[in-house]
Amino acid sequence: MVTSSAPGKVYLFGEHAVVYGEPAVPCAIERRARVTATEREDGLRVHADDLKLDGFTVEYDGDGDTRPDVEAERPLVEAAMGYVNEAVSQVREATGTPEAGFEIQIESDIPLGAGLGSSAAVVVAAIDAATRELGVELTPREIADRAYRVESAVQDGQASRADTFCSAVGGAVRVEGDDCRTLDGIGNLPFVIGFDGGAGDTGALVAGVRRLREEHDFAADTVRAIGDVVREGENVLGTDDYESLGELMNFNHGLLSALGVSSRSLDTMVWAARDAGAVGAKLTGAGGGGCIVALDEGDDALTALKYTPGCEDAFRAELDTEGVRRE
Ligand code: PMV
Numbered sequence: 001m002v003t004s005s006a007p008g009k010v011y012l013f014g015e016h017a018v019v020y021g022e023p024a025v026p027c028a029i030e031r032r033a034r035v036t037a038t039e040r041e042d043g044l045r046v047h048a049d050d051l052k053l054d055g056f057t058v059e060y061d062g063d064g065d066t067r068p069d070v071e072a073e074r075p076l077v078e079a080a081m082g083y084v085n086e087a088v089s090q091v092r093e094a095t096g097t098p099e100a101g102f103e104i105q106i107e108s109d110i111p112l113g114a115g116l117g118s119s120a121a122v123v124v125a126a127i128d129a130a131t132r133e134l135g136v137e138l139t140p141r142e143i144a145d146r147a148y149r150v151e152s153a154v155q156d157g158q159a160s161r162a163d164t165f166c167s168a169v170g171g172a173v174r175v176e177g178d179d180c181r182t183l184d185g186i187g188n189l190p191f192v193i194g195f196d197g198g199a200g201d202t203g204a205l206v207a208g209v210r211r212l213r214e215e216h217d218f219a220a221d222t223v224r225a226i227g228d229v230v231r232e233g234e235n236v237l238g239t240d241d242y243e244s245l246g247e248l249m250n251f252n253h254g255l256l257s258a259l260g261v262s263s264r265s266l267d268t269m270v271w272a273a274r275d276a277g278a279v280g281a282k283l284t285g286a287g288g289g290g291c292i293v294a295l296d297e298g299d300d301a302l303t304a305l306k307y308t309p310g311c312e313d314a315f316r317a318e319l320d321t322e323g324v325r326r327e
Helices: 068-095 118-133 140-154 162-169 202-215 217-236 242-258 264-275 300-306
Strands: 002-013 025-040 044-050 101-108 172-176 179-183 191-195 280-283 291-295 313-317
Touching: 002 118, 002 162, 002 217, 002 242, 002 291, 025 118, 025 162, 025 191, 025 217, 025 313, 044 068, 068 101, 068 118, 068 140, 101 118, 118 140, 118 162, 140 162, 162 172, 162 179, 191 264, 191 300, 202 217, 217 242, 242 264, 242 280, 242 291, 264 280, 264 291, 264 300, 300 313
Parallel strands: 044 101
Antiparallel strands: 002 025, 025 101, 025 172, 172 179, 191 291, 191 313, 280 291
């Protein structure tokens, strides 16, 4: 039995545009998914006690049979199971054991589908735990690569390497196409997260941006402008010029909004954080619902978010410099 964990992340800059080859800067945060893998004779059995969906328990035997009491959460549960299925395929390939069977237990502090990289963290931790269980140790980069293939398979080829690379190696990273690197000397960034309790449909949101980009030059220009924001942001990162960083985050949020991926609750939380003195605030991840990330050295944005209607949870998130690890 091996347990591994991997961190979630926020996008400081660049989600959506990264799908089209623009750079992005995701940052790992100290909220983790933990996956325990135990070898079994054959097949796959998944237990997900708590994916922050009101503590349901689901057992899944690999053939689409989920317990009836999770009917309401089914789409999200099935999405999570789809990722685990693909992760196990990668493990079988990496270890040269096509018949290997596993019992997989998932626990996560990262809300599902809310822009904090929950699926990437589960996939990265699952690949690490299950390969180690078979006596094979992959490097974080190899895990990132295999986890990317999982996300691509589940999301119909619409995935960037950003989430999976960030979760595997930790810290602040820069991803541009296949070029993934760690950004050193960033220091801690005063992230505050607001969560509306909901989730966005990443596939549908990515497809929406793709359609806009194909139909309108101004939408394609908007995607390129996000790339420009990221390039400017990189020059500021690592300095303590939070004001400029925040201004660029605000700009990034406006461009994402123009591409139709924000929502009323995300905008409300973004404005609540800014009004309370955050130097910048933007949605993080695919959008449509889920989380925002704000930059605030004091406690005002955090307090304001806690009292903002529609914000279900607000918390500080430290940059996690460690990626996937054995527990
Ligand atoms: O919502 P998340 O955490 O799955 O992030 C999605 C980020 C996108 O750029 C929209 C898609 C991707 O694969 O990069």
